[in-house]
Amino acid sequence: MVETGKRIAPYVFVSPFLILFAVFGLFPILYSFTISFFKWTIAGAQEFRGIQNYISLLTTDPFFKGSLRTTFILLVFGSLLQHVFAIPLAIVLNNEKLTGRGFFKVMYFLPYITSTVVIALVFNQLFEQNYGWFNYVLVNVFGLDRVAWVQNPTAIKASISIMVNWRFIGWNTIIYLAGLQSIDKSLYEAAEIDGAVGFKKHLHVTVPLLLPIIFFAVTMSIIGGMQLFEEPFVLMKGYETMGGPGNAGLTSAYYLLGTGFNFNRFGKASAIAWILFAIIMAMTWLNKLVTDRLQE
Secondary structure, three states: OHHHHHHHHHHHHHHHHHHHHHHHHHHHHHHHHHHOOEEOOOOOOOEEOOOHHHHHHHHOOOOHHHHHHHHHHHHHHHHHOHHHHHHHHHHHHOOOOOOOHHHHHHHHHHHHHOOHHHHHHHHHHHOOOOOOHHHHHHHHOOOOOOOOOOOOHHHHHHHHHHHHHHHHHHHHHHHHHHHHOOOOHHHHHHHHHOOOOOHHHHHHHHHHHHHHHHHHHHHHHHHHHHOOOHHHHHHOOHHHOOOOHHHOOOOHHHHHHHHHHHOOOHHHHHHHHHHHHHHHHHHHHHHHHHHHHHHO
16 A cells, blocks of 8 residues: 555646646647648637648738748848847857956846846837837938838838847847857867867857757747737737738738737637647758857
């Protein structure tokens, strides 16, 4: 009896987590997959449609392809572009001779912990066509014309990308800084003896040893970029405009929430979610493949 109790005890201790995960994690996932095959609304009968929701989204839906295109553009210029700036910033912050390193770390990380709604509202004022700071600089400093940041379809994508970069560059910088601090400094000394200085030193030492961290950070950016919702939603004033003029700010996650909670089509919204899941898995696999090849 005592031996049986000892064998059961570990499962009893972990059972609260398993129960909570099953109820609030596994069940909603399986439920959303099930209703993606139905014409499912809050009121009225549910109609089984098979894979018709998926087919219509990928072929005839007037908004989904555009939202997917917008998502990929923002993924490249809003999420993946962050790493081009984050790695050099992390290298600078890793220099022990830099004065005020702690201060700069906090300043870079502050945008990440700031409310997205607050950030979007502030940037909405900065992007204002007549009195915004961005247009003030363009006109009075560079002598250029004003830009309709939240009215022009091309400028809308640039506006969202600027806001996403501003918010997450610091987060990626801290991640890369943690990775840099785990690299043995004697490797840099050996590289300098072999004649590698400046950029070459980081190219041959820093980047290869930082590849696992780069894989993690890029994967998180892929997941976040494909699920981008809060920034365009607040900047484009919610469901009223569905992404602004020409639906230029309508991302796939934005369209997903609009389809489900604004248009009451939960079956179609679930299908969008699973299509995004498949794309994220494929891009993560491709990222892993590229990282493994570079490590080899």
